[in-house]
Amino acid sequence: MHFLQKVLKGQKDIQHVLGQLIDHSYISRVAGEINEKLQQQGQISIGDLTIHYDLPAEFLQQIVDKNLGKVVFGKQDKNDPRIYYTESFIARTKAKIRGALAGLTRPTPVASILNQVDVNEKMFFSLFDQTCMYGTLTSRLPGAQYIPNVYARSQNEWVSNFYRQNGYLEYDALNRLGITDYKQYIKKQLVNEELHYLSSCIISKSILERVQADIDECIASKSYTDLQSNLPSVFNEKDIEMILNAALTNQQRQQILVIESYVISKAFVEKLADSCDELVKANAKATVESGKYQEYQISLHSSHLRSQKSDDADDKVDKREERRKKAASGKSGGGTQGRETKTRSTKKFNRGGNKNIAETDDDDDVQVKKMVLEVVAADEVRDSIQPLLEEESLDDLLEPLTAHLFPKLNEKGLEAAASIYVATVADRTANRRQTHNELQNKLNALIGDVRLFEKGTKLLPQDVQTQLVKYLLKSLCTDIVNEVLNYIAAEQNLGTKAETLNNDQKLKFVNELPSEFKTPLVQLVKSLSGQSIDDFMTTVEEALIPCSMILKKIDKKKDRTVVLNHKHQLLEQLNKCEDVALALHLATLAIFTTATHCMLHASGRHVTAILAFLKQYLTEEQANELTSYHDFVTLMLSGGSEVENAKEKLKEKLPVIKSIANEFKKAGSEK
Incomplete structure (x- = not known):
């Protein structure tokens, strides 16, 4: 190692790299080889050179950078300084990219283009702006698409033409054209248009105005309109709902009913309701007459009373809790010498009590909500409006219109029942007053008769x-x-x-x-x-x-009149009577009344005793005739073998008996 340091100090053109001594001549030779490789391939990367020479990337980068333009003739990539290429390579690459893009007429993924021209992604994006005037890229990220200008022009023309002709653009259609950010695209494409965004499409002001005109006509004609049939079929229920929200004025909302895609004037709905008037009136009357309405009112009143009791109980619990807190907080008077007073805890009781009261309140609320008397049944409403809807081919609206009308008609029925009940009570009061007077007169008459009959009995x-x-x-x-x-x-x-x-x-x-x-x-x-x-x-x-x-x-004067009228009634019944036994009964009572000037109330079994009493007022002939007639009646009623004979005799004697009764005058004093 000491020897290596001496060598490096003595030879400045020698470098130590990864355990190797490299002199200047080797570096020059490497630079020449790199240039030769660059000219052959058109581009090189430091990464590839590192593998080839087994030298550090930084060392090779220094060699290329120092010799660039001297020994190594090429350009360094601005986006990636580790890549170098020649002018001819760039020109060839641009030509390949230009040729590939020029032949495309529809959106194509950049990845597909790169596979065809054999150009890496980074170089494609760096050279795209220099080489292509035929289209645009959706982005500079992986997964980007190339949109040819010819396609964009045809796309724009289709969108503009379709919008002008139809007044709407469907989001799905724009997606099929490759337009994903349709809001931004539409803003750029339809700059001066008044647009309304729906759930599945965008519409023009003209469609909105058309819907408004249909609604105005519907209200004016007191009829209905189906927006689904007047709008493009691609519009869904949500779209129609959004159109109506945008199109309807506050005044129009008060005049129509919207069911699904139908706009129905309230005048038409009232017409349907009017067709149920007779049903409502009849059911209201029947409800009152059956007593159901009265029971309903009693139930409502009872529920109201229970609710009041619950409120009162709640107040009592609150006051009890307040007193408990006061007692707990004020255990002693002033000072620290006061003696504490124990207060019984009511916490558990109150908690349970409040819970029960709350539950009761909830139950009462549910009962009140449920407690609605059904004067008119939904099925009856459905049957009443069905013929009218069938005439208009509105069968699909039968159920929703029934559901809409039923509560209103039932409420109307309750109001009618209330009116009928009030009138009935008033009539009953008047009738009761009249009945009271009539009954009083009737009872006075009957009791007067009893008094007069008793007077006759005492004789x-x-x-x-x-x-x-x-x-x-x-x-x-x-x-x-x-x-x-x-x-x-x-x-x-x-x-x-x-x-x-x-x-x-x-x-x-x-x-x-x-x-x-x-x-x-x-x-x-x-x-x-x-x-x-x-x-x-x-x-x-x-x-x-x-x-x-x-x-x-x-009143004795009236008594005489009553007795006289009673006698005439008996004689009138007698003259019309063909019953031989009853005739004797009537004749006996009539003679008694004439003879005594008293009335008598008796049954057939008492005739024998009455005849015995009347003998004192009868002539012998009259007495014999009546006695004989009485014997034949007894014989007939006994059911023996002489019944038919007795009947014949009685028929013969009947006119005689009637004559005696009619012509009898009080003659007892003359005997």
Whole structure:
């Protein structure tokens, strides 16, 4: 090593490189060889020389740089100083690139061009601007494309022509033409155009104006328009939505309904709704009559009350929590000597309580949302509008229009039901007032009849009186009780019909009524099982008080008129009667009324006793005729062998019986 240093000091033209001693003559020879290689190949790289000479790249770079233009005749690449080339090589390369690019008519990847001309990528990009006026590059990066000018011109012409003819450009079409950054391209190509960007294409102002004109016509004609059929088929639903957002004014938005690609005037929608008017009215009426509307209102009211209770509970919990905090923070008065007071923790209770209240609130909200009475069903709406839509060939809109109209028509039905209910309540109030007056008059008349019938009953023997009183209680008095119970049931919105109940069932029904009705009505119903008309008259008067009804005072003049009318009614029925048994019954009652000037309420089984009583008022002939007729009736009703004979005799005697009753006058005093 010491010897090597001496040699290097003594010989300045000798260098030590990687364990080798290299003199100046060797370096000159290497420079000459490099130049010879450069002239042969047209270009060399320091990397290739390093492999060939087995010398460091920096050393070889110094040799070439020192001898460049002297021994080595070439140029250094500006982009890569480790590469050198000759002028002739550059000229040949430019010629190859120019020839390759001149023959291209459509976009081509740079990689394909490089493979054909055998030029590296860096040199291609460095020489491109010097060699080509036939096109442009999309970038100077790997994967770039070469776009020939002839293709760009035809591309621009196609875009301009298509846009002018159709008023739109589809993004997919631009991509197929090789235009990836379509926004920048369109800005450069269509400089002075008013453009609107959609999801799949770009449109001109003219298309927007055309859509606006279609909408104006739709509103003016109170009809509809299908934008999909009036716009290019490449427009999708999103495009149409964006066009409508750009085209519609605030005033137009209030006059139309947009469903899919259809623009429908609200006048047309109202026409469809009007076709459902009869359905809505009929359903609203049926809803009120069935009681569903009333139940719905009760449910709403109950839900509202529950919500209020939840709010109140929440307030109570909040106040309790506030008191607890105050108690916890103010455990003692002033100073440090105060004695602490333990406060029971309510934290857990409050947490649970608040949770329950919150859950209840949520449940109530859900119930209120769900609690919408369906006056009109969606299927009914669909069936009503279907014929009109079929006429217009709008079958596709049946479901969406049904969905649109259903809630509105149901709301309209609820409003109609509310109006009907209010009117019904008003009518019921008026009818109830009228019914109250009519029933009061009817009950006064019936009770007056009972009083007059009782008066007639008292003329008969005691044993017969008892039977007639029981019959009067079970018949006419029971009718009066039924009228009273039916009235109260109606007032209490109960569906009970007293006629269908026996006395025990009536008592059970009465016991379930409010106390104001219960006490007097219990006594009234029990009086029907008694044996006193006086008890009945007392209890019925008390029972009418909570019904706001009063009994009229006794008017003897009217009593005489009632008795006279009763007699005429009996005679009228008798004259029309062909039933031989009933004729005897009617004749007996008519004669009794004429003879005593009193009314009598009796059944057929009491005829024998009444005839026995009337003998004192009859002539012997009249008494015999009536007795004989009575015997034949008894014979006929017995069902024996003499039935037919008895019927014949009765038919013969019927005119005689009618004559006796019609011509009878009180003659007992003349006997």
